[in-house]
Structure formats: C-alpha cells, structure tokens
Amino acid sequence: xxxxxxxxxxxxxxxxxxxxxxxxxxxxxxxxxxxxxxxxxxxxxxxxxxxxxxxxxxxxxxxxxxxxxxxxxxxxxxxxxxxxxxxxxxxxxxxxxxxxxxxxxxxxxxxxxxxxxxxxxxxxxxxxxxxxxxxxxxxxxxxxxxxxxxxxxxxxxxxxxxxxxxxxxxxxxxxxxxxxxxxxxxxxxxxxxxxxxxxxxxxxxxxxxxxxxxxxxxxxxxxxxxxxxxxxxxxxxxxxxxxxxxxxxxxxxxxxxxxxxxxxxxxxxxxxxxxxxxxxxxxxxxxxxxxxxxxxxxxxxxxxxxxxxxxxxxxxxxxxxxxxxxxxxxxxxxxxxxxxxxxxxxxxxxxxxxxxxxxxxxxxxxxxxxxxxxxxxxxxxxxxxxxxxxxxxxxxxxxxxxxxxxxxxxxxxxxxxxxxxxxxxxxxxxxxxxxxxxxxxxxxxxxxxxxxxxxxxxxxxxxxxxxxxxxxxxxxxxxxxxxxxxxxxxxxxxxxxxxxxxxxxxxxxxxxxxxxxxxxxxxxxxxxxxxxxxxxxxxxxxxxxxxxxxxxxxxxxxxxxxxxxxxxxxxxxxxxxxxxxxxxxxxxxxxxxxxxxxxxxxxxxxxxxxxxxxxxxxxxxxxxxxxxxxxxxxxxxxxxxxxxxxxxxxxxxxxxxxxxxxxxxxxxxxxxxxxxxxxxxxxxxxxxxxxxxxxxxxxxxxxxxxxxxxxxxxxxxxxxxxxxxxxxxxxxxxxxxxxxxxxxxxxxxxxxxxxxxxxxxxxxxxxxxxx
Amino acid sequence: xxxxxxxxxxxxxxxxxxxxxxxxxxxxxxxxxxxxxxxxxxxxxxxxxxxxxxxxxxxxxxxxxxxxxxxxxxxxxxxxx
Numbered sequence: 001x002x003x004x005x006x007x008x009x010x011x012x013x014x015x016x017x018x019x020x021x022x023x024x025x026x027x028x029x030x031x032x033x034x035x036x037x038x039x040x041x042x043x044x045x046x047x048x049x050x051x052x053x054x055x056x057x058x059x060x061x062x063x064x065x066x067x068x069x070x071x072x073x074x075x076x077x078x079x080x081x082x083x084x085x086x087x088x089x090x091x092x093x094x095x096x097x098x099x100x101x102x103x104x105x106x107x108x109x110x111x112x113x114x115x116x117x118x119x120x121x122x123x124x125x126x127x128x129x130x131x132x133x134x135x136x137x138x139x140x141x142x143x144x145x146x147x148x149x150x151x152x153x154x155x156x157x158x159x160x161x162x163x164x165x166x167x168x169x170x171x172x173x174x175x176x177x178x179x180x181x182x183x184x185x186x187x188x189x190x191x192x193x194x195x196x197x198x199x200x201x202x203x204x205x206x207x208x209x210x211x212x213x214x215x216x217x218x219x220x221x222x223x224x225x226x227x228x229x230x231x232x233x234x235x236x237x238x239x240x241x242x243x244x245x246x247x248x249x250x251x252x253x254x255x256x257x258x259x260x261x262x263x264x265x266x267x268x269x270x271x272x273x274x275x276x277x278x279x280x281x282x283x284x285x286x287x288x289x290x291x292x293x294x295x296x297x298x299x300x301x302x303x304x305x306x307x308x309x310x311x312x313x314x315x316x317x318x319x320x321x322x323x324x325x326x327x328x329x330x331x332x333x334x335x336x337x338x339x340x341x342x343x344x345x346x347x348x349x350x351x352x353x354x355x356x357x358x359x360x361x362x363x364x365x366x367x368x369x370x371x372x373x374x375x376x377x378x379x380x381x382x383x384x385x386x387x388x389x390x391x392x393x394x395x396x397x398x399x400x401x402x403x404x405x406x407x408x409x410x411x412x413x414x415x416x417x418x419x420x421x422x423x424x425x426x427x428x429x430x431x432x433x434x435x436x437x438x439x440x441x442x443x444x445x446x447x448x449x450x451x452x453x454x455x456x457x458x459x460x461x462x463x464x465x466x467x468x469x470x471x472x473x474x475x476x477x478x479x480x481x482x483x484x485x486x487x488x489x490x491x492x493x494x495x496x497x498x499x500x501x502x503x504x505x506x507x508x509x510x511x512x513x514x515x516x517x518x519x520x521x522x523x524x525x526x527x528x529x530x531x532x533x534x535x536x537x538x539x540x541x542x543x544x545x546x547x548x549x550x551x552x553x554x555x556x557x558x559x560x561x562x563x564x565x566x567x568x569x570x571x572x573x574x575x576x577x578x579x580x581x582x583x584x585x586x587x588x589x590x591x592x593x594x595x596x597x598x599x600x601x602x603x604x605x606x607x608x609x610x611x612x613x614x615x616x617x618x619x620x621x622x623x624x625x626x627x628x629x630x631x632x633x634x635x636x637x638x639x640x641x642x643x644x645x646x647x648x649x650x651x652x653x654x655x656x657x658x659x660x661x662x663x664x665x666x667x668x669x670x671x672x673x674x675x676x677x678x679x680x681x682x683x684x685x686x687x688x689x690x691x692x693x694x695x696x697x698x699x700x701x702x703x704x705x706x707x708x709x710x711x712x713x714x715x716x717x718x719x720x721x722x723x724x725x726x727x728x729x730x731x732x733x734x735x736x737x738x739x740x741x742x743x744x745x746x747x748x749x750x751x752x753x754x755x756x757x758x759x760x761x762x763x764x765x766x767x768x769x770x771x
Numbered sequence: 772x773x774x775x776x777x778x779x780x781x782x783x784x785x786x787x788x789x790x791x792x793x794x795x796x797x798x799x800x801x802x803x804x805x806x807x808x809x810x811x812x813x814x815x816x817x818x819x820x821x822x823x824x825x826x827x828x829x830x831x832x833x834x835x836x837x838x839x840x841x842x843x844x845x846x847x848x849x850x851x852x
Contacts, residue, residue, distance in 0.1 A: 091818060091819075093819065093848075097818060097819060097848065170780075170784075172786075185779075185780035186780065186782070187779055187780055187782065188782060346779070346780050346847055349779075349780060350779050350780070350847075365780070420778075422778050422779035422780075422846065423776065423777075423778020423779055423823060423844035423846055424778065424823035424825075424826045424827075424828065424842065424844045424846075425825075425826045425842065426826060427826045427827065462828070462849050463849075464828070464830055464849045465830065466830065466831075467831070529849065609830075609831050609832060611827070611828075611829045611830065611831075611832050611835070612827060613828075711827065
C-alpha cells in the first residue's frame with residue numbers, strides 16, 4: 001500500500017487516541033509477575049561474575065587465570081584474549097555512533113584499565129560463591145598509572161594521557177602531542193563580536209556540573225545460551241535488543257541470524273541501556289562453557305562500570321539591548337565523557353541556544369576523556385547541562401534588565417521560521433505556547449513566603465524517528481496482536497494499542513501488543529531519542545491501514561463486488577454507497593473468522609524509516625524554599641508545560657513530564673559522582689548517591705500543549721527527553737531568587753548551598769556568587 | 772543546482788568552506804556528489820550524517836527528493852536517550 005500521508009488532519013475527531021485506558025502491563029508489574037532481566041532461568045545455567053579493576057588507570061601487564069580455571073565448579077573464564085580486537089575504525093549505530101574498537105575495550109579492558117570498575121576478566125561457575133572464589137584467584141599484574149577524573153584537570157597539558165593515539169580532532173593543524181581532548185566542535189552563526197558590540201547589558205558566568213547516573217532501578221542483567229551448532233539466544237534488559245544482537249554478533253564474530261535476542265521487561269533505562277556491557281561477556285562465557293550463563297550486575301557495578309552522563313565545565317555569555325532583545329550568545333562547553341571519546345557535547349552545543357532567535361551565536365565544545373566509566377546516553381544527552389548554564393544567564397539578564405523572565409524569553413523565543421544556530425530553520429513548534437501557558441498558569445502568580453523563590457526555565461530536544469517494523473495479525477475472534485520491536489519503557493504498548501484501535505475502529509482491549517524478539521521482525525532502532533510514540537506510531541498506522549485494505553478486499557470478495565466499492569467505518573466493512581449493493585456490514589471478527597475461506601490469515605505490516613520527527617520544547621516553573629541554616633533546598637511546587645504535538649495516552653505523557661522533572665531535580669540538588677583523590681568512586685550505592693524519592697518532591701503538575709507536528713498524521717511529537725532539560729536551571733533560578741545567591745555548581749547539595757550562603761554573607765571564605 | 776550548507780559542528784569540517792553548490796535530485800546523489808567535490812568531507816559523509824531540507828531533518832533517507840530551491844543543511848546524525 002502507499003505510504004501514509006503525514007500531514008495532520010485538523011478536522012479529525014479521535015475516538016480513542018487521547019483517552020486514558022489502563023496499561024496492558026500494569027497487573028503484571030504490580031503483582032511482580034513481570035519478567036525482568038534477572039528473572040530468566042534455564043536448566044543447568046551457570047552464574048557469572050566479573051573481575052573489575054581496582055585502579056582508575058593502569059597498564060595490564062599480564063592476567064593469570066590458571067588457578068581460577070582449575071577450581072571445582074568453574075566452567076569458563078574469559079579475558080581480553082577472548083574478544084578479538086577490531087582492526088578497523090568501524091562504528092556501531094545505536095544511540096549515536098559508537099566506535100566498535102571502544103565498545104570492545106569497554107566490555108573487557110585490553111591494554112589498560114581506564115577506570116575503577118573496568119572489567120578485566122569474567123568467570124562462569126556452578127554457583128555465585130564459586131564464581132567469586134575464582135575471581136579472587138585471578139592474578140592481574142598492573143602497572144599503576146597517574147589518573148585524572150576532573151574535566152578541567154584532564155584538559156591540562158600536563159594531565160595523564162589516557163590514549164596515546166588521541167590527537168584532538170576538529171583543530172588545524174593536527175596537534176603534535178596526544179591529549180585527553182578527543183574532539184573540538186564549534187557552531188557559529190553571524191558574528192558574536194558584532195552582536196556583543198550592540199549589547200547594553202552583558203552577563204557572563206562559569207558553571208560546573210557533576211556526573212549523574214540514569215539511576216534506573218533494574219541493574220543490567222542477561223541470560224545467554226550458546227549452542228554447539230553456533231546458534232545462540234540471549235535474554236536481557238535493554239532499550240534496543242536489535243542493537244544488542246548486532247553488537248554482540250560483531251564482537252563475537254557471529255552471523256547476525258544466529259543470535260536471537262529477547263528483551264525483558266525493563267526497570268528503567270533513560271538512555272543508560274542503549275549499549276552493551278555484560279551481554280557479549282555472557283555469550284562468550286556460554287560459548288566457552290557450553291552451558292547457559294546468567295550475568296547480573298550489582299548496584300555498585302552499575303555505578304562504577306555503566307555509563308553515567310558527563311560532568312561538565314562551561315562558560316556562557318549573553319548580551320542584550322536595554323529593551324530586552326538578546327544580541328549575542330556565546331558558550332564554551334567542556335564535557336567529560338569517561339574513558340572513551342563520545343561525550344554528548346555535540347548535542348549540548350547544538351541545543352544550547354535553541355530556545356532563542358539569535359542573530360549571533362558562537363559555541364565551542366570539547367569532548368574530553370578522563371578516568372571514569374564511559375558516558376552513556378541520558379535523556380536528551382548533553383542538553384540539560386548546556387540549558388542549565390544558558391537559562392541561568394538568561395535569568396540573570398532578566399534581573400539586570402528589570403524584566404519578567406518569561407517576558408524576556410517570549411521576546412526572544414524561537415518561533416516557526418527561526419534559524420537555529422546549528423543550521424536549519426525551525427518548523428511549527430510549541431515554545432511560545434509553553435511560555436504563554438506558563439505566564440497564565442496559576443502557579444506563576446501564586447504568592448511566595450519568606451525564604452522562598454520561583455524559577456523558570458525552558459528546554460529543547462531534537463527528537464528523531466528511525467527504523468521501525470510493526471506487524472498486526474487479526475485473529476479469528478476479531479482480536480488483533482500487534483508485534484513491535486522496541487522495548488516498552490514509557491508505555492508504548494498502551495499507546496500503540498490505542499493507535500491500532502483508533503485506525504481499526506475496534507475497542508482498545510481487543511488489541512494486544514507484544515515486544516517481539518530480534519528474529520521476528522526486521523531491524524528496529526532502539527527505544528530512545530523520544531522516537532517510539534512517533535515512529536512506531538507511524539508504522540502502526542501504516543500497518544493498520546494495510547490490514548483494513550485487506551479486510552475490505554475480503555469483504556468485497558464475500559459480497560462479490562469490487563474492493564474499491566467497500567469502505568471501512570467504525571470497525572466494519574460497508575458498501576461504499578447505494579450503487580455498491582445492499583449488504584449488512586461485516587465486522588473485523590466476521591471477516592477474520594472466515595479468513596481461511598477467503599485467502600488465508602489476515603495481517604498488516606509496516607517496515608519504515610520514520611522521518612519527520614518534530615522538535616520539542618518545554619517550560620518549567622518551580623518554587624523552592626531554602627533553609628539558610630542547613631543549606632537544604634525543598635521543592636514546594638513544580639509545573640511542567642510541554643508541547644506533545646498530540647498526546648496519544650495523556651497519562652503516559654504526563655508521566656514522562658513528571659519523571660523527567662524529578663530526575664532533573666535530583667541532578668540539580670543531590671545527585672553526583674563523588675571521586676576520592678585515589679580516583680575511586682566514593683558513593684556507588686543509592687544510600688550515598690541520593691536520588692529523589694516520592695517524599696522529596698511535591699506532586700508535579702503538568703500542562704500538555706498540543707502544537708501538531710506536521711510530520712505525523714496525528715501531529716505526534718516525542719515527549720520523553722525534553723522534560724529533563726529545564727529543571728536544572730529552573731531550580732537554580734529559584735534558589736537564586738530565594739537567597740540572592742547564584743549557584744554555579746551542581747548539585748546544589750546542602751553543604752554547597754550553605755557554604756555559598758556563608759560566603760555571600762562574608763562569613764566564609766570568598767564572597768559573592770558560589771564557584 | 773542545490774545550495775548545500777554545513778550545519779552544526781560540521782561547519783568547519785571542509786577547511787573553512789561551509790557552502791557548496793551540488794547538482795542533485797535526491798539525498799543520496801547530494802551526498803555522493805558532495806563527497807566527490809569535497810574529498811575531505813567524504814569520511815564524515817560515509818560515517819553518516821543527517822540532512823535538513825527546508826527545516827525537515829532526515830536521518831537516513833537516501834531516496835528523499837531534494838527540490839532545487841530548497842534550503843539544505845548537512846548535520847551530525849541525531850541521537851537521543
């Protein structure tokens with residue numbers, strides 16, 4: 001059938017899309033029946049454990065596994081020697097392009113251990129206790145090297161260099177010496193010198209943010225079974241089991257078709273489960289042992305060895321005329337991405353000034369490596385940090401100009417036709433609508449008490465579509481099974497059931513959605529990039545319309561009239577008009593139960609590369625109260641306003657808004673990777689790495705703005721990432737209002753806020769803004 | 772002839788040049804001919820880029836038509852979490 005027209009139909013009145021039915025996975029999850037990564041078992045399976053480097057930076061001279069291998073109960077040991085070194089600079093495309101060479105070295109350390117927790121060897125044994133004993137029996141000969149964990153320190157010429165072959169890309173001429181700066185990015189629009197010359201008010205600030213973890217509740221877990229015939233199965237929690245399949249096959253030298261990966265239910269990912277860590281290791285152990293192998297990370301391993309996001313060091317400068325027109329924006333962004341190149345600084349640089357219609361912009365970004373775990377994607381990778389710096393400076397600019405911060409933003413806001421600093425012009429978007437909704441919201445005018453302050457900030461994310469497959473199979477009883485290839489993290493089964501039900505005209509509970517394994521559908525990109533509601537939705541619409549076409553053809557055959565004389569209305573095939581003949585309507589069930597007699601099973605399917613994802617903007621309001629004696633910041637009220645284009649299942653959209661806001665609050669106030677001078681992580685557990693819990697935050701209010709995306713027939717935009725972009729700055733702006741002190745380092749934990757207040761009062765060392 | 776601009780962090784990837792005229796009817800033709808014209812860009816183009824045509828960003832659409840008077844930017848491939 002022809003591709004679906006993407007233009008939204010403004011006249012369309014939805015019957016099911018936009019309603020809030022119960023989630024299909026709800027009962028399983030609240031009863032504990034849902035199967036997560038660690039819940040899979042196979043007869044005779046072994047338990048695997050990973051030996052990790054205690055050193056943040058060390059050359060691995062030798063690994064002796066001989067004693068471990070002969071321990072009773074040990075069935076396999078793997079080290080770097082079991083993972084061939086890719087000879088090319090091939091990349092694997094998942095959430096961005098990752099170097100295969102780096103993936104292999106991150107899965108298992110090769111020449112050097114590059115961070116504390118870097119995997120060095122792994123054991124599969126008949127019990128966890130035996131596996132632990134075997135790890136203790138492995139002897140690793142390390143040459144301990146100097147280390148660096150801070151981004152600014154890592155950029156110094158005298159810093160210990162992680163990779164002797166890392167010469168900063170993006171600078172001419174090529175540097176003569178290797179360094180920890182993997183790449184320099186720059187984005188320019190106009191001439192910032194000219195822009196600043198027109199400015200009557202200029203604000204410039206430096207900021208630092210600490211690395212934060214995605215904080216998913218479920219640690220990485222998998223079960224691998226590698227057969228003697230070279231065929232393998234893998235069950236794991238992941239945001240993209242097709243990527244896992246392709247990456248593992250590549251690493252282990254397998255044909256893709258010989259590896260079948262099934263995604264479990266997933267206890268959170270937020271970008272952190274978009275690559276491989278333990279999956280190739282479990283498969284390698286299973287291949288060697290000839291038995292199934294289960295490998296589950298502990299929480300400390302999750303913190304030490306899976307990707308947090310970057311720590312950063314940033315400088316932002318904005319200039320404006322006295323009447324509030326921003327004349328230029330300039331930023332320098334340094335993002336530390338862990339032990340390998342690939343921090344999200346590029347996205348930070350592109351999104352930094354996306355909320356503003358600026359004539360003159362200059363952003364320079366540095367991708368920096370340090371002795372920390374390799375950064376992984378985290379909701380809107382790179383954007384929250386840049387937004388923290390830019391939106392903080394916008395707030396200060398408003399104060400200096402004597403303008404309301406929302407009015408200043410409205411005066412300079414990105415609109416349809418605004419040229420982005422990164423190149424193209426924006427299409428229709430909802431930034432102005434979210435700002436106006438924020439201004440009119442009761443929250444914005446509510447009175448504040450002493451010691452309280454209100455902050456506002458906006459945020460942006462690009463969104464994308466990607467490769468997607470959907471199959472819809474009509475059953476003989478009139479129900480439909482929808483098979484999709486993207487793990488359901490944010491409610492996509494419910495959303496896709498709603499879309500299928502809407503298109504087919506059947507009740508929501510007649511559609512059952514499943515996440516199919518990697519051998520059942522064509523390739524699917526990951527669940528990430530805020531793509532699933534948009535891209536899988538497009539595929540579901542196309543598959544459903546194909547199914548309807550077949551249903552109409554079958555009805556036509558039954559009635560003996562041409563297929564084009566049949567229409568599909570309200571879940572029934574009907575004659576198109578009086579001339580088509582007088583026939584009683586046939587329901588989906590009527591047609592499906594006689595499918596065997598009319599040509600066989602009835603299905604619809606779609607295999608697409610979804611293009612046309614619309615950009616996403618949001619604006620947040622937050623009230624805080626600061627305890628000046630302890631430095632504790634309490635969030636009193638929080639409102640998220642974001643453009644969803646069209647909300648398929650509004651409860652899930654609100655859930656994304658709320659979840660992003662709470663993660664952003666944690667980033668702003670408490671969460672941080674704390675490293676000792678020894679380069680070791682000091683807080684690898686939820687007791688010391690403090691994520692917000694329900695009692696820490698108020699009910700997060702939400703407002704769904706709907707400015708249709710012209711690239712989707714319903715107008716859908718992705719919503720999952722933008723909600724984490726504004727909170728860092730919104731909270732910082734609220735704290736500044738409450739205290740008169742501008743916090744320029746995250747997190748704004750009680751000791752840091754207290755010290756800043758003391759300094760501002762002239763009691764402690766330093767004075768003025770906290771550094 | 773299509774006017775192609777390098778956007779985002781690719782802007783300075785061609786030795787100071789950032790705008791090119793390319794004869795192309797589709798994204799694939801555009802990328803192939805741009806790589807032929809500017810060999811220093813070829814490794815970047817081969818690794819994968821996004822193409823924005825009149826503000827609409829395409830990540831992997833070789834066959835998408837490129838109207839002759841459209842505004843075209845080559846961008847880094849977009850990702851997400």
